[in-house]
Amino acid sequence: MTDPSLLEIRDLHVTYATGEGALPAVRGVDLTVDRGQIVGVAGESGCGKSTLASTILRLQPVNATVTGEVRFNGRDILTMKWGELRAVRWAGASIVFQGALHSLNPVHRIGAQIAEALHVHSSGLGETTVTGRIDELLGQVGLDPERARAYPHQLSGGQKQRVMIAMALACDPELVVADEPTTALDVMVQAQVLSVLSDLVRDRGVGMLMISHDLSVLADLCDRITVMYAGRVVEEGPAAKVFADPLHPYAGALSAAFPRVGDPAARFAPAGLPGDPPDPRHLAGGCSFAPRCPRAADVCLPAEPELVTYAEGRAAACVRIGEPRSPAERSRDHHA
Amino acid sequence: MTTTNESTGTVPVSARRLTRQRRVAAWKRGWAQFRTHRSGMVGLGILVFFVLVALLAPILASSQGLDVTTANGPVLGAPSGHYLLGTDENGRSVLTLLIWGSRISLFVGLLATLISMVIGTLLGLVSGYFGGWIGRITFRLTEWFLVIPFLPLAIVLASVLGRSLFNIVLVIGVTSWPGTALLIRSQTLSIKERAYVERAEAIGAGRWHQIGKHVLPNVMPMVFANTTLTVAIAILSETTLSFLGLGDPTRTSWGSMLDSAFEIGSITTGSWWYIVPPGVCVVLVVLAFTLIGQALEEVLNPRLRARS
Amino acid sequence: MSLVADPGLVSESEDVQTRTRGYASYLGLKVLGAIGSLMFMLVVNFFLFRVLPGDPARTLGRGRLTTDAQKAAFNKAYGLNQPLPEQFWTFLKNTAHGDLGISIQYRVPVSHLIWERLWPTVLLVGTSTILATVIGVYLGIRGAWKRGGRFDKISTSLSLTLYSMPEWWLGLMLIAGLGVGFWFVPGIFPTGGLHSPDVNPSSLHGILDTTWHLVLPVTTLTLAYLADYSLIMRSSLLDELGEDYLLTARAKGLRDVQVRNRHAVRNAMLPTTTIIALNIGFVVSGAITVETVFSIPGLGLLSIDALQAPDFWVLQGFFLVASAGVILANLVANLIYGWLDPRVRT
Ligand SMILES: Nc1ncnc2c1ncn2[C@@H]1O[C@H](COP(=O)(O)OP(=O)(O)O)[C@@H](O)[C@H]1O
Numbered sequence: 004m005t006d007p008s009l010l011e012i013r014d015l016h017v018t019y020a021t022g023e024g025a026l027p028a029v030r031g032v033d034l035t036v037d038r039g040q041i042v043g044v045a046g047e048s049g050c051g052k053s054t055l056a057s058t059i060l061r062l063q064p065v066n067a068t069v070t071g072e073v074r075f076n077g078r079d080i081l082t083m084k085w086g087e088l089r090a091v092r093w094a095g096a097s098i099v100f101q102g103a104l105h106s107l108n109p110v111h112r113i114g115a116q117i118a119e120a121l122h123v124h125s126s127g128l129g130e131t132t133v134t135g136r137i138d139e140l141l142g143q144v145g146l147d148p149e150r151a152r153a154y155p156h157q158l159s160g161g162q163k164q165r166v167m168i169a170m171a172l173a174c175d176p177e178l179v180v181a182d183e184p185t186t187a188l189d190v191m192v193q194a195q196v197l198s199v200l201s202d203l204v205r206d207r208g209v210g211m212l213m214i215s216h217d218l219s220v221l222a223d224l225c226d227r228i229t230v231m232y233a234g235r236v237v238e239e240g241p242a243a244k245v246f247a248d249p250l251h252p253y254a255g256a257l258s259a260a261f262p263r264v265g266d267p268a269a270r271f272a273p274a275g276l277p278g279d280p281p282d283p284r285h286l287a288g289g290c291s292f293a294p295r296c297p298r299a300a301d302v303c304l305p306a307e308p309e310l311v312t313y314a315e316g317r318a319a320a321c322v323r324i325g326e327p328r329s330p331a332e333r334s335r336d337h338h339a
Numbered sequence: 340m341t342t343t344n345e346s347t348g349t350v351p352v353s354a355r356r357l358t359r360q361r362r363v364a365a366w367k368r369g370w371a372q373f374r375t376h377r378s379g380m381v382g383l384g385i386l387v388f389f390v391l392v393a394l395l396a397p398i399l400a401s402s403q404g405l406d407v408t409t410a411n412g413p414v415l416g417a418p419s420g421h422y423l424l425g426t427d428e429n430g431r432s433v434l435t436l437l438i439w440g441s442r443i444s445l446f447v448g449l450l451a452t453l454i455s456m457v458i459g460t461l462l463g464l465v466s467g468y469f470g471g472w473i474g475r476i477t478f479r480l481t482e483w484f485l486v487i488p489f490l491p492l493a494i495v496l497a498s499v500l501g502r503s504l505f506n507i508v509l510v511i512g513v514t515s516w517p518g519t520a521l522l523i524r525s526q527t528l529s530i531k532e533r534a535y536v537e538r539a540e541a542i543g544a545g546r547w548h549q550i551g552k553h554v555l556p557n558v559m560p561m562v563f564a565n566t567t568l569t570v571a572i573a574i575l576s577e578t579t580l581s582f583l584g585l586g587d588p589t590r591t592s593w594g595s596m597l598d599s600a601f602e603i604g605s606i607t608t609g610s611w612w613y614i615v616p617p618g619v620c621v622v623l624v625v626l627a628f629t630l631i632g633q634a635l636e637e638v639l640n641p642r643l644r645a646r647s
Numbered sequence: 648m649s650l651v652a653d654p655g656l657v658s659e660s661e662d663v664q665t666r667t668r669g670y671a672s673y674l675g676l677k678v679l680g681a682i683g684s685l686m687f688m689l690v691v692n693f694f695l696f697r698v699l700p701g702d703p704a705r706t707l708g709r710g711r712l713t714t715d716a717q718k719a720a721f722n723k724a725y726g727l728n729q730p731l732p733e734q735f736w737t738f739l740k741n742t743a744h745g746d747l748g749i750s751i752q753y754r755v756p757v758s759h760l761i762w763e764r765l766w767p768t769v770l771l772v773g774t775s776t777i778l779a780t781v782i783g784v785y786l787g788i789r790g791a792w793k794r795g796g797r798f799d800k801i802s803t804s805l806s807l808t809l810y811s812m813p814e815w816w817l818g819l820m821l822i823a824g825l826g827v828g829f830w831f832v833p834g835i836f837p838t839g840g841l842h843s844p845d846v847n848p849s850s851l852h853g854i855l856d857t858t859w860h861l862v863l864p865v866t867t868l869t870l871a872y873l874a875d876y877s878l879i880m881r882s883s884l885l886d887e888l889g890e891d892y893l894l895t896a897r898a899k900g901l902r903d904v905q906v907r908n909r910h911a912v913r914n915a916m917l918p919t920t921t922i923i924a925l926n927i928g929f930v931v932s933g934a935i936t937v938e939t940v941f942s943i944p945g946l947g948l949l950s951i952d953a954l955q956a957p958d959f960w961v962l963q964g965f966f967l968v969a970s971a972g973v974i975l976a977n978l979v980a981n982l983i984y985g986w987l988d989p990r991v992r993t
């Protein structure tokens with residue numbers, strides 16, 4: 004048998020119990036991250052990206068029911084003993100959260116918060132070793148080591164997120180999960196923080212699962228991209244291909260939603276997709292994207308499409324791929 | 340516009356009616372949510388019972404029974420078929436006293452709360468809405484009144500002005516408004532940030548107009564929840580003041596009953612029927628208001644709702 | 648690689664003030680505020696006793712001034728015939744010198760009387776506060792951490808019931824149950840007083856005897872305060888539980904207990920500590936009813952006696968001490984808050 008992948012998610016289902024019934028947030032997701040690989044997960048808000056991320060360290064809320072497998076180095080996180088799980092947390096895989104600005108405890112100095120992670124995973128570290136390591140980490144994310152004595156409220160949003168990145172790398176994890184690490188920041192700062200994160204990760208050969216609603220950002224940073232819609236994977240493939248030549252109409256809409264530099268068609272690209280993602284509690288049968296899909300036809304309605312391999316390393320869940328386009332569609336594409 | 344017909348749907352509904360409809364809908368939604376709070380509903384049940392007792396007091400027990408001179412029961416008689424809860428030291432039925440006492444307790448509690456709410460809401464709105472020296476002065480005033488110790492003030496006022504029901508209401512009202520004012524102030528401050536207030540300001544709407552039109556309706560829900568909690572405290576305070584003998588000696592309240600019971604040594608003589616029931620009534624009514632207030636807070640405060 | 652050199656990284660568009668103001672200036676502001684409150688209380692005090700009554704000489708000297716000559720002498724001594732601003736000045740001067748007048752009942756300076764009666768109150772309220780804090784905070788933490796569980800349900804209902812109960816009535820019930828006894832159950836504890844009449848309070852036997860006498864009143868006050876503290880701790884902790892930084896703490900691999908104690912509880916203690924500190928300010932007021940019920944010769948009982956007499960000098964001194972206590976506790980609460988919460992401090 005070959006070495007297991009760093010992260011292997013198989014047939015993952017997550018259902019939330021809510022006041023208004025069961026809410027299936029993730030429905031049968033498969034996903035693999037190899038050592039040193041950066042994998043992107045794209046999708047609109049509400050399609051289950053954060054839910055997916057939370058299961059990787061078994062951090063899902065109490066009202067969630069999870070089935071399937073989340074294998075980290077071959078061991079299933081979901082059934083692991085607590086002690087083993089705590090060891091994997093942060094030292095094996097760490098997370099940079101979406102709610103970036105509130106992820107640090109307001110009453111502890113940031114140095115102490117980084118030190119805490121270090122102490123949890125290697126007992127008996129000397130004072131000087133710890134301070135030295137903190138200085139080094141802060142330096143790597145472009146912060147003055149003096150800042151270790153600061154409290155979170157004394158830092159700007161971008162600085163806080165840098166601290167989170169430094170903290171995420173503190174225990175030399177093999178995997179970093181970044182859940183929309185920059186959405187809460189100013190546009191200017193976003194790019195800086197993203198480059199700090201991706202450079203460090205690349206540099207150290209750490210695997211990363213990068214979550215974003217912005218396909219263009221992922222296309223730049225990632226090796227592979229998984230596109231999610233309503234809790235399912237609708238397309239998976241090499242980053243550049245998924246962005247430049249999407250197979251699934253939803254991936255197409257996402258890639259068109261953000262202007263591509265140098266592409267003349269980008270000027271006419273639709274600003275977004277009409278309508279909203281469906282409420283996971285009330286899914287009609289059939290393809291869940293059909294109600295918003297420009298290519299929807301009768302064949303889309305009977306059953307939810309399976310993820311099918313179309314070319315070397317490329318898969319999509321759409322029954323209409325390869326079907327000839329109707330004249331109406333062709334004219335619409337032409338204008339687009 | 341006056342002939343608007345809702346059912347056709349084609350004719351635009353007048354703005355005022357729309358607002359009203361929305362408000363009615365909001366109330367209905369709130370009530371539906373409140374109903375899911377079991378403890379709140381229990382509180383409401385208890386409260387309805389005591390309000391009915393207070394309102395129907397003349398029917399339930401003749402006020403003749405309060406008169407010491409005509410009372411003809413046994414002195415401190417134990418509960419019997421005739422006197423369900425026994426009698427007091429003057430031979431009056433404890434049950435009658437209890438029924439009439441509910442009136443004073445509820446009345447004082449509600450009136451004191453009304454005073455506290457009016458002052459608290461007004462000063463809270465002003466100190467939150469107006470910046471500058473008006474805001475600063477009202478805020479300082481609130482802070483000052485916050486540190487007036489309640490019972491000592493009550494004792495001092497009773498000694499300087501004499502004992503009366505009015506005194507009790509005044510003391511409770513004057514000492515409990517600062518808490519409300521601070522709450523309303525913080526609510527007002529956050530509402531002021533919202534877009535529509537700024538917009539109203541931009542089109543030059545007067546300040547009091549804005550407060551009345553935009554700020555007040557939005558803080559009202561919190562005032563409402565806070566009122567319920569304040570009534571609970573006011574009733575407790577009334578009982579304590581009456582127990583200390585600071586209330587109107589001629590009126591029977593649960594607190595004054597407990598005062599008499601304590602004075603004549605009900606504890607040592609074992610006449611429990613004189614000292615247990617009034618206390619239980621106080622606990623029940625205060626608990627009822629507290630439970631309702633907590634449920635209301637949870638329904639009306641989105642932050643609290645999210646965490647449940 | 649070093650990213651520090653990248654100029655783009657250093658010049659972030661957001662600019663945050665690193666140091667807003669130090670603890671010293673925070674402290675200074677709070678002290679000033681406390682002085683302001685104190686001045687306000689003096690004005691209120693003056694108003695209550697010299698302006699409100701109409702004829703202060705009669706009010707303040709009631710029961711003693713029989714002849715007009717006595718009254719005039721009294722007025723002169725306390726400056727009651729001066730115009731109000733001057734009277735206020737005299738009042739301020741006397742208060743500053745600790746001259747709170749002479750008790751009409753006891754014929755000793757009010758300041759001595761208050762000093763003497765302060766200790767039973769401090770003993771009673773201090774012990775109860777410590778006990779209630781420890782137990783209440785524990786109950787609140789355990790309830791909130793397993794919200795909706797059996798422990799939470801029981802402790803919340805208990806706390807709510809105790810909260811709704813006048814503390815003195817609870818005291819009466821305890822006296823009836825454990826002091827006097829009921830049915831065939833004999834009473835165990837003394838029903839009142841601070842010590843038995845025949846023992847020397849400073850001997851070992853006397854100390855044990857006092858402790859024995861304090862069991863019921865301390866239990867009463869402890870239960871009353873405990874209800875408040877456990878409810879406050881519970882709701883502050885519940886407020887914290889939804890916060891993101893707790894997720895970070897769990898993700899870091901901390902144990903449940905560590906997440907709770909180092910992160911959640913640490914933050915939830917901020918509001919709780921403040922409220923407890925504030926409550927201590929109401930020491931004097933809080934003890935009034937319980938001292939009455941258990942006949943403990945503290946400040947509370949002193950004030951009730953003074954009300955019956957009436958002994959206005961004592962009442963005035965009492966009111967002054969009571970409000971000064973609140974202001975002091977308020978200040979302490981603010982200082983603790985600033986000390987615990989870096990957002991205020993720095
Ligand atoms: N704790 C929760 N309880 C119930 N529903 C939840 C919870 N968290 C998320 N959801 C729902 O699950 C769906 C997916 O949410 P999420 O994973 O946060 O999506 P994304 O990160 O892609 O925006 C949404 O419909 C959201 O409302």
Ligand SMILES: [Mg+2]
Nearest residue numbers: 052053101183
């Ligand atoms: Mg998300």
